[in-house]
Amino acid sequence: MYVMNEIDENSVYWWRPLDDAELDTRGKILTAAYREIHVNGFQSASLSNILARTGVTKGALYHYFPNKTELGYAVVDEVIARRIYLSFIEPLLRFDDPIDGFIELIQNAGKAFSLTDIELGCPLSVLAQEMASIDEGFRTRLTAIYDQWHSSIATVLERAQREGRIIATVDPYAMAVTIAAIMEGALCAAKVAQDMNKMHQCSYGLTQLLQLIKTDTGKG
Amino acid sequence: MYVMNEIDENSVYWWRPLDDAELDTRGKILTAAYREIHVNGFQSASLSNILARTGVTKGALYHYFPNKTELGYAVVDEVIARRIYLSFIEPLLRFDDPIDGFIELIQNAGKAFSLTDIELGCPLSVLAQEMASIDEGFRTRLTAIYDQWHSSIATVLERAQREGRIIATVDPYAMAVTIAAIMEGALCAAKVAQDMNKMHQCSYGLTQLLQLIKTDTGKG
DNA sequence: GTTGACATACGTACCGGTCGGTATTATAAA
DNA sequence: TTTATAATACCGACCGGTACGTATGTCAAC
Numbered sequence: 001m002y003v004m005n006e007i008d009e010n011s012v013y014w015w016r017p018l019d020d021a022e023l024d025t026r027g028k029i030l031t032a033a034y035r036e037i038h039v040n041g042f043q044s045a046s047l048s049n050i051l052a053r054t055g056v057t058k059g060a061l062y063h064y065f066p067n068k069t070e071l072g073y074a075v076v077d078e079v080i081a082r083r084i085y086l087s088f089i090e091p092l093l094r095f096d097d098p099i100d101g102f103i104e105l106i107q108n109a110g111k112a113f114s115l116t117d118i119e120l121g122c123p124l125s126v127l128a129q130e131m132a133s134i135d136e137g138f139r140t141r142l143t144a145i146y147d148q149w150h151s152s153i154a155t156v157l158e159r160a161q162r163e164g165r166i167i168a169t170v171d172p173y174a175m176a177v178t179i180a181a182i183m184e185g186a187l188c189a190a191k192v193a194q195d196m197n198k199m200h201q202c203s204y205g206l207t208q209l210l211q212l213i214k215t216d217t218g219k220g
Numbered sequence: 221m222y223v224m225n226e227i228d229e230n231s232v233y234w235w236r237p238l239d240d241a242e243l244d245t246r247g248k249i250l251t252a253a254y255r256e257i258h259v260n261g262f263q264s265a266s267l268s269n270i271l272a273r274t275g276v277t278k279g280a281l282y283h284y285f286p287n288k289t290e291l292g293y294a295v296v297d298e299v300i301a302r303r304i305y306l307s308f309i310e311p312l313l314r315f316d317d318p319i320d321g322f323i324e325l326i327q328n329a330g331k332a333f334s335l336t337d338i339e340l341g342c343p344l345s346v347l348a349q350e351m352a353s354i355d356e357g358f359r360t361r362l363t364a365i366y367d368q369w370h371s372s373i374a375t376v377l378e379r380a381q382r383e384g385r386i387i388a389t390v391d392p393y394a395m396a397v398t399i400a401a402i403m404e405g406a407l408c409a410a411k412v413a414q415d416m417n418k419m420h421q422c423s424y425g426l427t428q429l430l431q432l433i434k435t436d437t438g439k440g
Numbered sequence: 441g442t443t444g445a446c447a448t449a450c451g452t453a454c455c456g457g458t459c460g461g462t463a464t465t466a467t468a469a470a
Numbered sequence: 471t472t473t474a475t476a477a478t479a480c481c482g483a484c485c486g487g488t489a490c491g492t493a494t495g496t497c498a499a500c
Contacts (some may be wrong), residue, residue, distance in 0.1 A: 025445080041350055043264040047490065058491085059447050068490065119353050128412045129349040130261055133339050142412050150409075170428070177418055178402060178425025181409055185401025189370075192348045192362050198397055205398025208390070212432040245479080267456065278457085279481045288456065 026064045028054045033071055034079040038123045041130045042072050042138070069137065076141045080123050084145055088183075089152045098160040099218060103210050109183075110196070110203050118199070121191040125184050150176050165218035175213070182206045246284045248274045253291055254299040258343045261350045262292050262358070289357065296361045300343050304365055308403075309372045318380040319438060323430050329403075330416070330423050338419070341411040345404050370396050385438035395433070402426045 315321025
């Protein structure tokens with residue numbers, strides 16, 4: 001069971017589990033920390049800001065988390081990983097027709113993304129760009145999320161290939177990584193330009209790519 | 221005339237103009253600041269580190285730059301913009317056959333990128349992810365670089381389409397943004413995974429995309 | 441009376457930025 | 471050629487503020 005997040009109701013990343021932990025002090029810290037990190041990045045995220053926003057005191061924060069880094073890890077593990085899964089990975093598994101379902105997902109994405117999503121960008125790639133080369137703990141956690149995403153897309157493509165819907169020359173995993181790259185690059189381009197059109201253009205390009213790798217059977 | 225950069229000789233971003241300014245105090249500050257920002261991001265870039273690395277004093281720094289932000293702008297305008305141009309934009313303009321030249325460029329990119337490039341990622345997207353939503357001055361400067369890149373790729377595709385080498389259904393600009401997104405997403409994926417293979421997989425996917433949009437004439 | 445869940449005050453390090461001062465070079469009048 | 475003046479190119483101590491982290495204390499529950 002899920003509810004909308006009070007912080008960014010319009011975000012595609014808004015689904016979160018509703019559990020008791022979310023309502024308690026630890027959950028409040030985690031939610032506020034996610035937001036602070038998404039906006040400012042981890043290094044520039046201010047614990048004081050997080051505390052001010054939640055009303056939680058520093059003693060409480062350090063009661064639940066030994067230091068800032070571990071708080072960051074918890075945000076990745078418990079907030080970001082779950083949001084990416086619910087928004088981008090889990091929907092892939094529900095397709096009847098793998099490729100047409102994917103195309104539909106891509107095209108709907110244009111409408112699903114809010115201005116907040118565009119302005120702040122994907123929390124996963126923001127953190128990846130900042131922390132991957134600085135902290136190994138972040139890097140491994142973020143890599144795990146990416147690998148899961150890549151594998152999920154590859155699974156869809158493999159199934160489509162097995163069913164003869166996409167051409168045999170496609171390497172499912174390489175194409176999966178490429179597709180994920182387009183989606184990530186699209187968000188980055190839209191964020192910098194502050195222009196949804198950049199994302200729509202990538203959405204168009206990705207759709208065209210998917211159409212082109214279809215077999216005649218797949219098209220029929 | 222260009223020389224290799226003393227900081228990261230193996231980087232694809234290494235070409236830089238050799239001029240007197242590069243050798244003087246201001247140039248030293250700019251070079252060190254570029255490196256510090258590339259590694260730590262702008263907000264976490266420490267002026268003290270930059271000064272320590274160059275041997276330049278704080279007085280000298282504030283003689284040439286009114287504040288940290290303006291130093292950051294100068295790094296974007298004078299270092300990053302030039303490096304991106306020389307490494308990614310200018311080569312596009314020299315192709316004889318637009319599409320085959322592009323494919324060759326993509327495939328060579330796999331070898332051209334060094335471990336440093338992979339570890340630190342593209343300085344443009346690192347800064348974009350961090351600063352686009354925080355500082356408008358950074359955002360407009362970075363957007364200008366992206367727009368130039370997108371337009372350059374679009375020009376190549378338009379020419380190829382005019383020459384009947386790629387299919388008519390391709391929207392050159394949308395495809396250009398998509399191609400740029402793949403390249404950027406590829407670097408990000410490789411950076412997080414610390415694995416060149418991710419980049420090679422995207423390179424393979426992008427090559428396949430380019431092959432698929434070729435007309436029979438283009439293939440012949 | 442011990443444990444968990446906080447609250448508050450404090451410490452230290454580092455941050456970007458300022459400011460008075462100096463050494464060197466450029467300009468130009470004498 | 472000398473001298474006066476001005477501008478440029480630094481130098482480095484110092485400042486207020488904020489950062490993360492810690493130490494100690496409180497209070498309810500079991």
